[in-house]
Amino acid sequence: MTIHSTLSPRLTGGNAAAHKSRDWFALALLMFPVLLVAVDNTALTFALPAIARSLDPSGVELLWVVDAYALVLAGLLVAMGSLGDRIGRRRLLLVGISGFAAVSAASAFAPSAEWLIAGRAALGFFGAMLMPSTLSLIRNIFQEPGRRRLAVAIWAACFSGGAALGPIFGGWLVEHFWWGAVLLVAVPIMLPPLILGRFLIPESKDPKPGRVDAPSVVLSMLTMVPVVYGIKELATHGPGLAPFAVMAFGMAMGFLFVRRQQALASPLLDLSLFGNPVFSTAITANILSLFSYNGFILFLAQHLQLLEGMSPSESGTAMVPALTAMVLAGLLVVPLVRKVRPGFVVAAGLALSATGYCLVTFGNHDGGPATLLAALLLLAVGVGAAETISNDLILGAAPAAKSGAAAAISETGYEVGSLLGTAVLGSILTASYQQHLALPAVVAETVPAAAADKAGETLAGAMELAGSLPAPLAEALTAAARASFDSGVHITAAIGLVLMAAASALAAVVLRRIPRAK
Structure with a gap:
């Protein structure tokens, strides 16, 4: 089977060395769209207040500025991954890069909220071409398991690093330029792969493609x-x-x-992929990891900003050490799997994440953010280690000809896990807060009923009300809100603990027979 249509047969001697160097240059170009998508996912959040002031959208329109991208992206990942298998993964990637850069530039100067929403939907369309294409190209460029594992680790590290940089980068751009700069920055980032990709990234596709249904x-x-x-x-x-x-x-x-x-x-989607227990278990581990991780970030961000008084950029900076550790963990496990079976590495990483949740579930949060940030460090290291190996197992378990579909399933798992973590754990956290909050009698008697109701709905509402009260009342309300919020944190952390422990046990059992890497 010919995988590299432009590079087969495999070369030897000096030509082989040059060929391997070209592979790493190709990987470097593939990291540009990965970095952009990761940064874009988190940076735009910090531009929303500026967008609201500039375009004057309604609350629903502002929500759609964020949601339009995610909905179109999630809906097309599977289709685009399969399309890349059929027409060529490099071709699809270059089309996605061109479209993403052009639409980003146009959206940066959107004259109205409606135009910006349409632009975000178009970005979702072209963005769905990027991530599955990069991962499936890695699968076909790096056919030797050891080199592929390192390439996947770099891919994951770039994605995690971009997510860490997003809040800081987005805040800086909005502060020094205007909200459109967050979108316009896509143009220079996309230029290197757009110019050099045709020469340095080898094309690959399914040698026996069927028609697109x-x-x-x-x-x-x-x-x-x-x-x-x-x-x-x-x-x-x-x-x-x-x-x-x-x-x-x-x-x-x-x-x-x-x-x-x-x-x-x-x-369009080869369901036989799920018949491979290694493939399906690795996908499940990824979904549960992202579910728990994003749920943790949700309540940690609220704790740092609302209870510790940090600004959004300060809270983002406080998380950078843990996110850096996630990147390093993903790279360091690559040589580890030569000595330890990959399944045990995945299980150990998930168990470490469970330990982080254990620290939150049974810890005391009154002494500042130290406990939560330490828990984030454990969680991030565990997720970083587990996901690097599980992504490699996903690609290795799928036939090379179906790598686009496998990568798309993996990316869909990322999206679904992230959304479920935010939605489910966020809903449980909110419900617990509302159920346990008991406004101090002196506050309830002093403030209007509408203000009291708002404080009872969300922690942000309570902190907003506390900011308008005299010091004694503000302190009483803050203490009550903190206690109620922490009760919800303990519940959601316990759920994360159970899920991470279950995922660890599943990986240890199903993946235990996979041999050590060579």
Whole structure:
């Protein structure tokens, strides 16, 4: 089977060395879109206040500025991964890079909220071409397991590093320029792979591609978009008939999607991939890791900003050491799997993340942010180590010809895990806070009923009210809000502990027979 259509047969001697050097240059170019997508995911959040002042959107429109990108991206990941297998992964990547850069430049100067929402949706369309293409190209460029493992570790490190830089980078751009700079920066970042990619990134695709099944693409969209939208609605507005109905529709479309794939000779998504226990277990571990990790970041950010009084950029900076440790852990486990079975490395990483949640579940949070930041460090190191190896196992378990589909499933797992962590754990945290908050009698008697109700809904509402009260009342309200919020943190942390422990046990059992790397 020919995987590198421009580089086969494999070379020897000096030419082989040059060929391997070219592989690393190709990897360097692939990191530009990875870095951009990671930064873009977190940086735009810090531009929202400036966007609100400049474009004067409604609350719903401002929410769609963020959601339009995520919904289109999640809906098209599977379709784009499979499309790359068929038409060529490099070709799809370069199309995605060109479109992403052009739409980013246009969106930076959007004259209205409606234009910006449309631009964000278009960015989701082109963004869905990027991440599966980069990961599947790595699978086909680095065919030797040891080199592939290191390349995947660099890919994961770049993604984690970009996520860490996003809050700091986004805040700096908005402060020194204008909100559009967060989008406009995509143009210079995308230029190197756009100019050099055709020469340094080898093309690869399925040697026996089938036709693209349009109904399957539509069904995949009708599955992912309603489910993701329903999750976001639950996270924003809490339980209700509408989000559950939307998710039920998405799951019904998912059932039809699966039935159609089973009937097609050349399906959009090869469901046989899930029959490999290594593949399905690694995907499950990734989803549970992202679920727990994003839930942790959700309540940690609120604690640092609302209870410790940090600004958004200060809270982002406080998390940088842990996120740096995540990057380093992902790189350091590459040589480790030559001495320890990969399944045990994944299990140990997830167990370390469970230890971080244990620290939060049974720890005392009254002494400042030290305990939570220490827990984040353990969680980040564990997730960084586990995800590097699990992503390598995902790619290694799938046939090279189906690497685009495998990468798309992995990326979809990332998106779903992140959204579920924010929605489910966020909803539980909010419900626990509302249930346990008891306003001090002196505060309830002093403030208007509407203000008291707002304080009872969210921690942000309570802190806003405390800022307008005299010192004794503010201290009493803050103490009550802190106690209620911490009760919710203990509950969500306990859930994260159980999930991480379960994922660790699953990895230890199912992945234990995978031999050590050579």
